[in-house]
Amino acid sequence: xxxxxxxxxxxxxxxxxxxxxxxxxxxxxxxxxxxxxxxxxxxxxxxxxxxxxxxxxxxxxxxxxxxxxxxxxxxxxxxxxxxxxxxxxxxxxxxxxxxxxxxxxxxxxx
Amino acid sequence: xxxxxxxxxxxxxxxxxxxxxxxxxxxxxxxxxxxxxxxxxxxxxxxxxxxxxxxxxxxxxxxxxxxxxxxxxxxxxxxxxxxxxxxxxxxxxxxxxxxxxxxxxxxxxxxxxxxxxxxxxxxxxxxxxxxxxxxxxxxxxxxxxxxxxxxxxxxxxxxxxxxxxxxxxxxxxxxxxxxxxxxxxxxxxxxxxxxxxxxxxxxxxxxxxxxxxxxxxxxxxxxxxxxxxxxxxxxxxxxxxxxxxxxxxxxxxxxxxxxxxxxxxxxxxxxxxxxxxxxxxxxxxxxxxxxxxxxxxxxxxxxxxxxxxxxxxxxxxxxxxxxxxxxxxxxxxxxxxxxxxxxxxxxxxxxxxxxxxxxxxxxxxxxxxxxxxxxxxxxxxxxxxxxxxxxxxxxxxxxxxxxxxxxxxxxxxxxxxxxxxxxxxxxxxxxxxxxxxxxxxxxxxxxxxxxxxxxxxxxxxxxxxxxxxxxxxxxxxxxxxxxxxxxxxxxxxxxxxxxxxxxxxxxxxxxxxxxxxxxxxxxxxxxxxxxxxxxxxxxxxxxxxxxxxxxxxxxxxxxxxxxxxxxxxxxxxxxxxxxxxxxxxxxxxxxxxxxxxxxxxxxxxxxxxxxxxxxxxxxxxxxxxxxxxxxxxxxxxxxxxxxxxxxxxxxxxxxxxxxxxxxxxxxxxxxxxxxxxxxxxxxxxxxxxxxxxxxxxxxxxxxxxxxxxxxxxxxxxxxxxxxxxxxxxxxxxxxxxxxxxxxxxxxxxxxxxxxxxxxxxxxxxxxxxxxxxxxxxxxxxxxxxxxxxxxxxxxxxxxxxxxxxxxxxxxxxxxxxxxxxxxxxxxxxxxxxxxxxxxxxxxxxxxxxxxxxxxxxxxxxxxxxxxxxxxxxxxxxxxxxxxxxxxx
Numbered sequence: 002x003x004x005x006x007x008x009x010x011x012x013x014x015x016x017x018x019x020x021x022x023x024x025x026x027x028x029x030x031x032x033x034x035x036x037x038x039x040x041x042x043x044x045x046x047x048x049x050x051x052x053x054x055x056x057x058x059x060x061x062x063x064x065x066x067x068x069x070x071x072x073x074x075x076x077x078x079x080x081x082x083x084x085x086x087x088x089x090x091x092x093x094x095x096x097x098x099x100x101x102x103x104x105x106x107x108x109x110x111x
Numbered sequence: 112x113x114x115x116x117x118x119x120x121x122x123x124x125x126x127x128x129x130x131x132x133x134x135x136x137x138x139x140x141x142x143x144x145x146x147x148x149x150x151x152x153x154x155x156x157x158x159x160x161x162x163x164x165x166x167x168x169x170x171x172x173x174x175x176x177x178x179x180x181x182x183x184x185x186x187x188x189x190x191x192x193x194x195x196x197x198x199x200x201x202x203x204x205x206x207x208x209x210x211x212x213x214x215x216x217x218x219x220x221x222x223x224x225x226x227x228x229x230x231x232x233x234x235x236x237x238x239x240x241x242x243x244x245x246x247x248x249x250x251x252x253x254x255x256x257x258x259x260x261x262x263x264x265x266x267x268x269x270x271x272x273x274x275x276x277x278x279x280x281x282x283x284x285x286x287x288x289x290x291x292x293x294x295x296x297x298x299x300x301x302x303x304x305x306x307x308x309x310x311x312x313x314x315x316x317x318x319x320x321x322x323x324x325x326x327x328x329x330x331x332x333x334x335x336x337x338x339x340x341x342x343x344x345x346x347x348x349x350x351x352x353x354x355x356x357x358x359x360x361x362x363x364x365x366x367x368x369x370x371x372x373x374x375x376x377x378x379x380x381x382x383x384x385x386x387x388x389x390x391x392x393x394x395x396x397x398x399x400x401x402x403x404x405x406x407x408x409x410x411x412x413x414x415x416x417x418x419x420x421x422x423x424x425x426x427x428x429x430x431x432x433x434x435x436x437x438x439x440x441x442x443x444x445x446x447x448x449x450x451x452x453x454x455x456x457x458x459x460x461x462x463x464x465x466x467x468x469x470x471x472x473x474x475x476x477x478x479x480x481x482x483x484x485x486x487x488x489x490x491x492x493x494x495x496x497x498x499x500x501x502x503x504x505x506x507x508x509x510x511x512x513x514x515x516x517x518x519x520x521x522x523x524x525x526x527x528x529x530x531x532x533x534x535x536x537x538x539x540x541x542x543x544x545x546x547x548x549x550x551x552x553x554x555x556x557x558x559x560x561x562x563x564x565x566x567x568x569x570x571x572x573x574x575x576x577x578x579x580x581x582x583x584x585x586x587x588x589x590x591x592x593x594x595x596x597x598x599x600x601x602x603x604x605x606x607x608x609x610x611x612x613x614x615x616x617x618x619x620x621x622x623x624x625x626x627x628x629x630x631x632x633x634x635x636x637x638x639x640x641x642x643x644x645x646x647x648x649x650x651x652x653x654x655x656x657x658x659x660x661x662x663x664x665x666x667x668x669x670x671x672x673x674x675x676x677x678x679x680x681x682x683x684x685x686x687x688x689x690x691x692x693x694x695x696x697x698x699x700x701x702x703x704x705x706x707x708x709x710x711x712x713x714x715x716x717x718x719x720x721x722x723x724x725x726x727x728x729x730x731x732x733x734x735x736x737x738x739x740x741x742x743x744x745x746x747x748x749x750x751x752x753x754x755x756x757x758x759x760x761x762x763x764x765x766x767x768x769x770x771x772x773x774x775x776x777x778x779x780x781x782x783x784x785x786x787x788x789x790x791x792x793x794x795x796x797x798x799x800x801x802x803x804x805x806x807x808x809x810x811x812x813x814x815x816x817x818x819x820x821x822x823x824x825x826x827x828x829x830x831x832x833x834x835x836x837x838x839x840x841x842x843x844x845x846x847x848x849x850x851x852x853x854x855x856x857x858x859x860x861x862x863x864x865x866x867x868x869x870x871x872x873x874x875x876x877x878x879x880x881x882x883x884x885x886x887x888x889x890x891x892x893x894x895x896x897x898x899x900x901x902x903x904x905x906x907x908x909x910x911x912x913x914x915x916x917x918x919x920x921x922x923x924x925x926x927x928x929x930x931x932x933x934x935x936x937x938x939x940x941x942x943x944x945x946x947x948x949x950x951x952x953x954x955x956x957x958x959x960x961x962x963x964x965x966x967x968x969x970x971x972x973x974x975x976x977x978x979x980x981x982x983x984x985x986x987x988x989x990x991x992x993x994x995x996x997x998x999x
Contacts, residue, residue: 027135028135028140029139032143047162050129050132050169050171051171066128071142073135073138074131075132076128076132076135
């Protein structure tokens, strides 16, 4: 199965969801998304760091330097309270949208 | 928002953070790749490749952080400052060049702002007009206004003015605790300060009751006089000082504002002035006397200056065409007319053109400076191609690069602006004194907020101007720039063409400036060579004033006797060759008088054909003292007395009216035949009223027969340095009248030099500017040739290896430079031909298209252009072909 580029706007949601599972650094986030999606979703690095910055500026995530699993300095991001609310909202929105899209696709063609 | 601002200020940390984060990411990716079985080398490469264009991502991340443009600007600024510090030579040269250009403009603008742009510093300044009368057909641009005429305007101008006031200046002696103090006195209408809108800081201004016949004489002090002579004494009001042998009581002090039309120490109402009120008494008997008034009007709200001008014109038309006075005005042949001009404009008419010319010149200097810095920047860009290409390769956008370059150039211009303000501070005093020769409105010249805003604006425009050109040439061909070695990179033909065009423009502008300077210098030289008709060397002169109450005008003999004794006494002093007294010395200002006269036997009844002459009073030794040659007959001697036959001496220009016959022995009359004067001698012409003025007819009356008192000008021709006789001169005056003030002790050489000061300063100023322009331009040419030689080292080496001779290589480089010079020269000559016209009123016997000047400037430019090219070009010929070819 070919790897898919992320839909516009879904990266934020995925980052928030990933971080809801625990604090993580940039590389880790991209790896996790790839792993969980069974290598279907591929995160473009060029979008990842601007997105992280954007979420940080919005106050949904916050960052902190810490030691990585292999003991290197890495910047860890984690969800804020505001971020949790945002995640809920975006998740709900995403579900509404996928249901809507699904409905349209389910219409039988004669 | 706090986060954003925080980010802005801490962006250094954050940038380092971002770098570390990206590095971490790539390391992790590399390790992962190694785990997947790649070689470390491949693993790293793949990691990098998967990350994509790193700079672009960083850039986007930074932008996501917010305040993108401000952030970028600050970063650019830091980067720019760093880049400039790395090239101190380039930076210093550019900042100084720009500082000079901006500074010159700042200085000139501060003068223009103070003289032409600021509103008058009075409450009603924008509604003030000055009334002017002229007789253009007689060549008189300003006749002054007589008392009776002022009364006419005041009475009949009520439709357009809500106030009409008069002003004239006199010099009186104010006795301050026993010491006579000569004070410039403004004699004004009672409502003068109300009409202008000036409120006193202490006391009150004049009231109508102060200006009645027999009222107590009162004074108002100027702020400066109050401060310097009375230390700002708050109890000054009420103090009484003697002036003109009358007690005058101080009633108020003016605020610290510039005075127009002249600065004065004190003010008095017209009835306190012995001359003004005395002259008024004569109006009934002899109308239209004392044409020495300045008359100001305040426009009624809603009335324009044009409406006032036409109202004044028609009032003047009415009284000058009135049958009663038609003989006095002769409007048909004198063209006598009246008008009103806004005071602000009237004060500055003499300076406006000059200031605008100066602004044009400094504008051109700034253009040259811009072009030069643009060229420097272009040359520097050659060395930066690799850097720019690298940044492009790393993902920096073209707009981003242009913005970076523009930030750098604006930074440079801002530094130039700072240097410019310093430059302006240093030169503004000199400039103010210079402009003071053309307008009285120099009191408000200062470097204020408006001037600084102007400078800021000019700096920014300058930065954009010289930054845009090189930036436009920054279209970097990444591949070729990176492929080639640094020093060989770039040098696109477009950039070369731009450099060439800049040089051509610089040369053209410099040529215009040089031609202008050349014309003014030539004109000044000719003016200096003018034969003024008298010998200035070794003559001391001084002004003496008879106290009006001691020597009343109706008994001129009293003063004449004192003057006569004075010069006899001076004549006896050792070292004195000749001592004399007259009423005015040459080149000391004033306007020529126009007394009409008749020659006996040639009397004409047509009043328009009667010739006019200027009248001077001269003591017997006058002609010897001032060195005017006697052409025929004799000059005055001690036998010409009050009782003897009335005699005159005339000059050569006046003798022309005798149409070839000898005037000596014939008679003239200035009062239609009532009194006849015998012409006893003819003397040489003297340029009395300016070196550039053609000589006019003049007649001299002997001192003993002078019909009136006169402010005296002593003349002493001495052996040795005349200034050492200043003490002798003062002592001689004091011996005869200890209260008589002696002023303006100076030599005739000084006076003549003073008369040349304005053209000398104008010529010097323009010459300095033109010379600077030339230097900057030559440096530009040299720089361009130098870069071009550097770039073509390999080519020259190749040529010489193939057998080209050194001088043919030299010639090639020269041709490149001279072509630019010649094109610029051609354009500049056309420009100078067009621009020369604005200078024509400042030129004396010099045509604005003087071919000699043009040829001289062209020769100068070609010669100096060759030298400017030769210096760097010689480097081309010293190239060792082997080294040059290996230089790759």
